[in-house]
Amino acid sequence: MHRSQGFTLIDAILGLIVLSLVLALTVPTVVRASARVRMGDVAASMTETFLTSTRLAVTTGSAMVVCPVTERGDCQEGTDWSRGWLVYADIDGDRRHGGPDTVVHRASPPTGGLRLYSTQGRDRLVFQTDGGNEGSNASFTVCSPDIGEIGVLVLSNAGRFRFAEHDEPLGRPCP
16 A cells, blocks of 8 residues: 655644644734834933933023924924924923924934823923923823833933833723
8 A cells, every 4th residue: 555645634734723823822922022122212212312301401501391293393282292202492481392492302203103192281391400300200101003001101300211111011002
């Protein structure tokens, strides 16, 4: 009796089942790792912005304001920082961009579809000439379209910035 060599249909189906199980276990891990890397990029960009704002406020003697931007690149009122943000020297002290105020930095939007939202009522950050942050602590929630909320970035009144990453994504939908 001669047996043919090669794969049978059952061999192919078993191989596909094993491959499906491996992919089902690894894809979510890869998606979460990718989102954490992108969140690290956001944290680095915000850290750079806050350090620059603090340094300029102290050295120039003028408050520096950080605000989220509109599609046109102007300051907006609201908690959505997903289009990026800008820093300006608040020369006239009115906490509104315009007139003699000078833009000193523009940050690009977060990459990879990440969304960034600040604490309700914190539509701008003001860095004082003593290096501190005016107002209460500010929290920035980072959301991924793939997995929902993935972490929080917190800026204290003293101007310290920390990254509060969740061990597992909370899965809460983005606002």
